[in-house]
Amino acid sequence: MRTLRFSIFMAGVLLTTACGPVINILEVDVKLPAKAPLEIIGKQMAVFIPEYDSILVTDSTLTRMFAESFAEQLAAVAGQPKGSVPLFSHKPDSLNPGFAQLPAYAQQLAIETESDLLFMVDSVSIGKFDALDVAGSAEGYKRQMLYVPFRGKVRVYDASKIEYTRNFPVCDTVAWELWVSKSRETLAIPTSAFEDLKNASVYIGKGLAEAFSDQWETQDRVIFTYEHPKWRQALEYADVFEWEKARDIWMELLNSQDPRSISCAAFNLAVSCEMTGNIDLAVKWLDYASKAYPMSEITYYKNLLEERSTEKKRFQTPIYQ
Numbered sequence: 001m002r003t004l005r006f007s008i009f010m011a012g013v014l015l016t017t018a019c020g021p022v023i024n025i026l027e028v029d030v031k032l033p034a035k036a037p038l039e040i041i042g043k044q045m046a047v048f049i050p051e052y053d054s055i056l057v058t059d060s061t062l063t064r065m066f067a068e069s070f071a072e073q074l075a076a077v078a079g080q081p082k083g084s085v086p087l088f089s090h091k092p093d094s095l096n097p098g099f100a101q102l103p104a105y106a107q108q109l110a111i112e113t114e115s116d117l118l119f120m121v122d123s124v125s126i127g128k129f130d131a132l133d134v135a136g137s138a139e140g141y142k143r144q145m146l147y148v149p150f151r152g153k154v155r156v157y158d159a160s161k162i163e164y165t166r167n168f169p170v171c172d173t174v175a176w177e178l179w180v181s182k183s184r185e186t187l188a189i190p191t192s193a194f195e196d197l198k199n200a201s202v203y204i205g206k207g208l209a210e211a212f213s214d215q216w217e218t219q220d221r222v223i224f225t226y227e228h229p230k231w232r233q234a235l236e237y238a239d240v241f242e243w244e245k246a247r248d249i250w251m252e253l254l255n256s257q258d259p260r261s262i263s264c265a266a267f268n269l270a271v272s273c274e275m276t277g278n279i280d281l282a283v284k285w286l287d288y289a290s291k292a293y294p295m296s297e298i299t300y301y302k303n304l305l306e307e308r309s310t311e312k313k314r315f316q317t318p319i320y321q
Contacts, residue, residue, distance in 0.1 A: 021224045021264045023297075024235060028275065029216045032308070038156065038166065038212040040078045045085045046115040047071040050092050050100075050123055062201045063124040066152065066170075069205035070119070077213045088113065103163050110159035117158060124152035124170065126197060129187055134177075142182050146189065147175040150200060154208065170208060174200045221271050222297055224264035234268070243272040263293035270301065279309050 049067045051060075071085040078085075090109070092100035099105050110118050127149035136143035152170035157163070174197060180188045190196075223238050225231040230249055237246035250272070253265040266289035273282035286302045289295070 021226055021260065024223045024225055026221045026223050026238060026271075028219060028221055030219045030308075032215045032217055034213050034215075035211040036168065036208075040074065040117065040212055043078065043116040044114060045074055045078070045117045045119065046109075046113045047074070047085060047087045047119045047121060048109065049087065049089050049121045051089045052091075052093055052123075059123060059125040062126065062197060063121060063152070065198050065201040066124045066205040067121045069202040070121070070154070070209050073206040073209035074119070074212075077209050086113070103157065106157035106164065107159060107162055110157065115159060117156060120155040120157060122153040122155060124150070124201060126150055126174075129189060131187055137182070138179075140182055141179045144178050144180050144188070145175055146178055146187065147173050148197075150174055150197075150204060168208060170204060172200070172204050221274075222301070223268055223271060226261065226264070238268070238272070241275065243275050247272045259293040263289040263295060263298070266292060267295070267298060267301070270305075274305060279305050283309070 047067050047070060049063050067087055071087045072082065075082060075085045088109075090100070095105070106118055106120065110116075129146060129148045131147070132145045134143050134145050150170070150172040154168045154170065155164050156166035156168070158165045176190055176193070176196070178188055178190065223235060225235045230253060234246045234249040234253075237243070237249070247269060250265045250268045254262055256262050256265070266285050270282040270285035270289065273279070273285060283302060283305050286298050286305070290298045290302075
């Protein structure tokens with residue numbers, strides 16, 4: 001875990017009385033485990049898309065835009081220069097039936113392109129448009145959610161193993177919120193739909209590549225303080241991410257006779273543990289805090305940490321399988 005640029009202090013937010021604790025908001029970067037971990041660092045990679053004589057123009061365009069975005073983000077995630085992951089097209093229809101699905105064909109492409117990994121995009125397509133009525137109406141109009149499924153598949157071929165090693169189904173939904181006449185019986189498809197679908201292809205392609213590696217997400221963390229020199233000193237240390245020094249003070253503050261003060265100190269200790277990479281110990285400190293004095297912030301924070309801990313333990317189990 002690494003911390004962000006600065007912290008934001010929100011003064012004067014009292015939980016109860018004037019002598020109660022004050023909530024301070026600290027902005028940090030949190031490292032989230034890869035959703036579909038794949039080793040691509042240092043690999044020569046190439047992306048292939050099919051060309052079919054019978055494919056719809058819409059699907060062909062979406063496939064290319066998806067693949068272009070996917071290839072560009074693959075390079076970024078792998079720390080390679082922009083444009084270093086090339087995009088090729090091939091014609092499965094020109095081959096013997098079924099040959100394009102065999103490892104032998106992929107190995108041939110890998111040799112020709114001098115690639116370690118091939119990403120075979122087996123087309124991207126959209127399904128049937130449909131709509132759902134949602135709450136809200138005004139002067140003869142109703143609010144409607146128009147949606148269409150977005151589907152595809154990407155196979156990963158590892159030239160060193162001479163086999164396909166991964167298969168990533170691409171499953172998503174593109175939706176629009178519309179106001180239509182209450183008397184309208186046919187679907188209202190906005191004029192921007194095709195452009196929106198192209199933008200969605202770019203977004204989804206980028207998202208799949210990002211799923212292969214850890215990601216950083218900016219989040220807020222609560223730090224409790226009281227109007228007392230030791231509490232303020234600990235906050236100053238937390239503001240500059242000197243967690244060891246802040247932790248020493250909060251450990252000392254656990255000796256208080258006030259259950260709420262003990263709970264706040266234990267909560268802060270949980271934050272310091274998370275910031276130094278020990279999520280399991282952070283959860284234990286939250287349990288300690290809850291026993292001393294239950295607070296809603298404890299429940300929310302514990303749920304967040306347990307979710308992250310579960311994701312970490314599932315690190316080798318990809319979402320896309």
